[in-house]
Structure formats: C-alpha cells, structure tokens
Amino acid sequence: MHEKPGLREQGVFKSLLIANRGEIACRVIRTARRLGIKTVAVYSDADRAAKHVREADHAVRLGPAPARDSYLRGDLIIQAARETGAEAIHPGYGFLSENPEFAESCAQAGIAFVGPRPDAIRDMGLKDRAKAIAVSVGAPVLPGYWESDQQPEVLAKAAAAIGFPLLIKAVAGGGGRGIRIVEGLDQFHAALESARREAAASFGDDRVMLEKLVLRPRHLEVQVFGDQHGNLVHLFERDCSIQRRRQKLIEEAPAPGMTEAVRESLTQAALKIAKAVNYSNAGTVEFVADGTGPLRPDGFWFLEMNTRLQVEHPVTEAITGLDLVEWQLRVAAGEALPLSQTEITLTGAAIEARIVAEDPAKGFLPSAGRITGLTPDVPAGADSSIRIDTGFDLGDIFPDAYDSLVEKAIAWGPNRAAALSGLQAHLHGRVVTGIDTNIGYLARLCGVAGFVNGAVHTGLLEDESISLQKPDGLSARRVGLAAIGVQVSREMAASAARSPFGTADGWRLNAQPELSVRLRLEEQEVEVVLHSDDVQLAAGLKGDHAVVPRRLIHVFGGPDVWTILIAESPRPGSSGEHDVAATLMLDAAGVSLVEQGEVWRYTFPRPEASADNLEAADEIKAPLPGKIAILRAEPGQKVQAGDVLVILEAMKMEHALTASRDGVIAETLVHEGRQVKAADVLVRLEPQDGAS
Structure with a gap:
C-alpha cells in the first residue's frame, strides 16, 4: 500500500502507554516503534502472554480477566503510566477510548491523552446530544425522539408518533449494542426492555432514543481529523454496510457508487458537525443512507459521531497512504496537521474483512481456545496487496473474556474489483485452526453478486443467508480428501518399516489395493474407501470420490502433527507452480480440512462414540462462559420446542438458549446474575408425560 512522503519520523513523545489489548495495541506499537517511541503495554491475567505484551518495551499487569477489574480501571492505567514514565496514553478503541472522565484524569496527571478533548467526547458521546448538535448546524437528521423523559409510556407514545418500523438505540456507547428493530407497537415494550438491559450491561447507562428506520439502509461514515490550532480536514468516506446484528464485518473505501456531488455533501456535513464541537484528533461522523437506489446528495442522515480511532481505519490509510496513528500522536503532542485538505488525495480502493472467533454454521457461536494452526500471510496478487492487523500468533490463547475479533485482513487495489479479488484470494488461503472463525463465510461473501456489484446494504447478509451457508462437510469429495490425508500420514509413519508387509498401502494379493478410514463429523460417522497406488490416491x-495425484501432495511436520498441502492441478502451458487447493492438519484425534478458508474437523471415532446419549437433548447447557441475564424456567413449567428458557450474556452479546423439544422443566441449576462456564448445565427437561 502506498505511503505519502515527507512526514517527520522523530518521536513526538519519548514513551507511550497503550490502554488496550489485541490487534489495536499491536497496531499502535508498530507506529510508535517506527517513530522511536518506547511503548508500555497493560494486560489482564487473561492476556499475560499476549502478543501486545510481548511486542511492547514494558508491560504492566492491571488485574483479573474481567474488563471491569483491568482494562476499565482508569486509576490503575494512570498509575502504570506514572510508574513507567509514559508521557502519553493511547486508548485504542473500546474500553476507555470514549470516556471523558478518563481523558480528564490523564490531563490532571500531566499525561497526554491521544484523543479529543473531554468536552468533545461528552458532546458527541451521547447520541441524543449529538443529534441536537447536528440539527443546530443544519446537518440532515432522521425523525426520532431523543428527549430526557425515559418513561416507557412516553417512549411508546413517541414511537407511535414517529411510525414503524423504527429503531430503539442506546444513548451511550456504540458497536451495535443496545439496538433493537421494532416493527409494531405490540413489540415495543419487550424490545425496549431488552435494549435497556443490554445498554446497561455494556455501557452502565440504560437510556435510549428512538429513530425512524430507513429501509434497505447503507452505513456511510466520514473520517475527520482536527488539531489544536483549529485546522480540520476529512479523509474521505468509508462504507460499512455489511453487518451482522449491527456488528460490522466488511468495511471499504471509497464507498461503492460514490459520486463527487454526494461526497461533497457528505463530507461537508461531517465537517460542520466536527467544527461545532471544535474537534481535534481522529473522529468518525456516521450517516445512514437510502440504499433503495443510487446515492443522492439529499439521501443521507446523521447517526452519531465516534470520538476515537475506528476499527476500520486501515482502509482509509490504504487509499490515502497516511498513518492515522502517527497523525493522532502528532496532534496530541500539539503539532499542526501534517497536510491540508488539498494535499490529501485518494488512490485506488481498499476493503477490510474482520476475522472473528465465531462459527457461522452454529449460529455464530463465539469460540475460544489455543490457536493451533496459522498460515503465513497469503499474497494477494500482482495488482493488489494485503495487510494483516492481528493481536495473535501461532500458539496464543484466544480468551473468552473480550470481544471476538481475531484479526483484520485489508486488501488494496487500483480499483474495487482488484481489491475484492485480492481479499478473496487471501481468505481462500488463510488457515486458522484451534478456534472457530468466519474466514470461509467471508470468502463466500466475496463472491456474492450483490456485494461484487456494490449493491451493499445492512440487510445483505440476511438476504444472502442461504448462499453464505457452510458447504457440506460430508460431501464425497471432502471426506475423500480427509481420508487421503489420513492415508498419507499412515504411509509417512510406516515409511521406516523394515518389511513391505508393514507398509500401510492396502496391498492385497491379485487385487486392487484397498483401505478404509472411519471419520466422524459432528454427530455423523462415515466409512471412506481408499484406493492407493504409486501414482495417485482416490477416496x-x-x-463419488476425490482423486489426488501424488505429485501434488506436499507433507510437512510429523510425527505427532502432520500438515499436508494438496496443490491444484497445473493449467496447460503454466510454469508448473500450483496454488494450494486444500490444507490438511492431522493429529492423534483427527484431521482438519481447510478449503477456501473453511475448516471441517473430522475426528476418529472411538468404540463408545456411537452409543446414543438419550438425555443430551434434555439438558440446556451454556455454549460459552457468561452471565445468566434472564431465567425463564421454573420446575414443573411446561415448555415447547423453541421456547427461550435462558438469556446468557457473553462476549458483550446476548444469547438466547431454547428448549430442544416439548417437555416439562425438571430442574433449574442457575439463577439470574450467576456466572457460568462453557458446558455448564443450566436447565433440565423431562417429557411432558414424564411421571416417573
């Protein structure tokens, strides 16, 4: 990705504490190191051995894993800065990045806060206040209710006046939390209760506002930057419309279908809002746009302003060639903006994909654990480039105490098509095992026609849910590839056998060699027949079967863990180099097949594995660690399949756990507010006629 020349590279501070974790902490450390700034990391017990801790010059423990006891303890962070002599604190995003009290505490301690002034954070941090400011400067704002009276009956009356559908939105915070879509008045009170509960849990503030819902909306945002001398610029727009449950998955710059007329209207509205609060440092002004047709200068409305660096800032860096963290540090040190508006140019296109520890095939169930497999960064191609922002390396533990972001893949190209092609190629080759991720899901999304054509909107993932489903792991070809991997590992393990009769090749007298492999995927077990000779393997x-020439099989590692790469057949007239079609990782328990970014884990069945566990369906278990937010089950209560029995708060989201079949509550083993571990039994069912 191209870079603007001419920026000074001496450090603006001598030392910097990063009050965050994961990929953003590593990202800030990278720029600080280039500028010659010493860095201080902070960490919780869950992150004791984390990548950001290893990469910093110094590291200070804050406390136990829960954020409220560690990363949200501003007093401990400032104490760490004092003890290590840090001159500035970069808050990253999330945690304390938009906390005006923390920014004030930094100033009182004589430590520079790398972000806007506290009064700007207050003005724009509350959505109702931000709306009023937008109205005052003539920026377009949707009809809604953002008054202080929060009585349910007042809110319901306002909702009826606004009209449905509408959004209930938490006044504080962001990240898509505390937001509910309401289609009619009959749904309003339940949605209000849920939104308030999530807002209180996420931000410590249960106030909400109401806003008219735009059908087929697009999410546009403008990167703005100000300094302490009154200079203010924009760095063009981003489109963040590809979302799931209000969480962004894909961000890109520039926005598809953007015209100069719309860009002028959009960026000027953003600058007016930022100027109204005398904004300095990095900020993002967000808008919702009408996506039912082409973008229009009068077809967008102000949503909110994020007074911090955004997760998606790399796409702006890619198209401008600028380092926004460097700009943040220079502005915080009192310098003027490095460039004026006319000196900032846009080149090419960039698309970012958020790789998260969630399993789309299981309802996006969050995942945690040790990262056991990780390919190197995959080149995007001659006409594009790939950047990886990550907070994890091979062997690291991905904890369950924080959000689910593993890494970000950012592709740049001379145009959108090249960037998208490069991103998909990267995702096809990226391998992360040990935790579940959405890499394969994102790779399939890169081929969806609506996305490819730029017809993006916030409901696209729901519209394309069928085409985005994970392919069948029990297809003949995939189980065949897995079985071939098993056979190759058998051969490698037996290669030192002294007798030819000890070789695992399925040799039979006067017959075609034949072997079999039993594999289990989830709850299904299959037996795969293999045919092997000196030229190829078939299974x-x-x-139906997969056939792999032996010359395309490349084996690494062993004897405990084998990595097998199966290459593509070369095209006629090619140089003989092959792309990887599939990657197999084998250990004593099974084989992981990685194909186009998707992972299927096949285990080796044990004799007892086929026995039915008849009581399994009668137990409602916690899918991951969390807190019981609501318990809707009492002993003796009759329930039907699909009834929500428990709402679990975990990884900053609510998860509804339902009855697997009709029955009667036999026992509840938890209470509201209790912390539970993954696989803990929460509720037990018994048949409706279950008189014992």
Missing part, C-alpha cells in the same frame, strides 16, 4: 463415498 470417497457412494460412487
């Missing part, structure tokens, strides 16, 4: 089911 499959029901007359």
